[in-house]
Amino acid sequence: xxxxxxxxxxxxxxxxxxxxxxxxxxxxxxxxxxxxxxxxxxxxxxxxxxxxxxxxxxxxxxxxxxxxxxxxxxxxxxxxxxxxxxxxxxxxxxxxxxxxxxxxxxxxxxxxxxxxxxxxxxxxxxxxxxxxxxxxxxxxxxxxxxxxxxxxxxxxxxxxxxxxxxxxxxxxxxxxxxxxxxxxxxxxxxxxxxxxxxxxxxxxxxxxxxxxxxxxxxxxxxx
DNA sequence: CCCTGATTCGC
DNA sequence: GCGAATCAGG
Numbered sequence: 412x413x414x415x416x417x418x419x420x421x422x423x424x425x426x427x428x429x430x431x432x433x434x435x436x437x438x439x440x441x442x443x444x445x446x447x448x449x450x451x452x453x454x455x456x457x458x459x460x461x462x463x464x465x466x467x468x469x470x471x472x473x474x475x476x477x478x479x480x481x482x483x484x485x486x487x488x489x490x491x492x493x494x495x496x497x498x499x500x501x502x503x504x505x506x507x508x509x510x511x512x513x514x515x516x517x518x519x520x521x522x523x524x525x526x527x528x529x530x531x532x533x534x535x536x537x538x539x540x541x542x543x544x545x546x547x548x549x550x551x552x553x554x555x556x557x558x559x560x561x562x563x564x565x566x567x568x569x570x571x572x573x574x575x576x577x578x579x580x581x582x583x584x585x586x587x588x589x590x591x592x593x594x595x596x597x598x599x600x601x602x603x604x605x606x607x608x609x610x611x612x613x614x615x616x617x618x619x620x621x622x623x624x625x626x627x628x629x630x631x632x633x634x
Numbered sequence: 635c636c637c638t639g640a641t642t643c644g645c
Numbered sequence: 646g647c648g649a650a651t652c653a654g655g
Binding site: 431432433444445448449451452459 | 637638639640641
Binding site: 446 | 646
């Protein structure tokens with residue numbers, strides 16, 4: 412698999428968006444986690460919170476004292492780890508739990524716990540027992556089609572994203588009809604009002620809490 | 635063990 | 646340029 416423009420764009424978006432290399436690799440398909448990381452670095456993408464470099468010390472760098480002597484990959488290898496099969500999706504059901512809507516289905520709210528809180532922009536979060544309708548901050552908006560019509564002429568491409576349009580992904584990157592919401596954003600936020608409600612959910616005090624959805628990416632895939 | 639990103643280095 | 650192997654921290 413080669414790094415096409417679109418794949419690179421997706422990589423950038425997800426990397427900068429905070430998705431892990433594993434998620435990105437799985438999303439892109441045909442590439443390993445290492446490939447994603449390597450490419451990201453080659454692209455000059457900054458290293459985000461990495462576990463290794465968490466505690467960066469500004470002391471005199473001891474450079475590389477022992478570079479492993481002779482590190483031969485082409486020979487003398489005890490055992491090779493099974494590489495990711497490019498033609499097969501292992502679908503390692505790891506599911507970090509971040510449940511993300513892959514389709515804009517407004518009335519489909521699986522199992523929201525009782526949440527009554529206010530998001531950063533004043534978005535009310537309510538549980539299923541409560542009213543789900545009242546989200547009045549904005550005037551009547553045109554509803555995003557729940558079922559993508561065959562003609563997605565006005566779809567928002569990855570390259571069409573600006574600071575003024577909602578960048579909530581519809582579907583998954585790489586899929587034929589993958590695009591972005593494209594609505595006008597809620598001022599000060601990367602998403603439109605509707606998707607702000609999805610993106611920003613207050614943490615529950617404790618006890619029954621839902622896995623945080625930092626970003627729309629990483630949603631459960633059906634493969 | 636699992637995860638993560640960083641780095642190396644043969645190709 | 647690519648990415649598997651490897652490293653190293655959490």
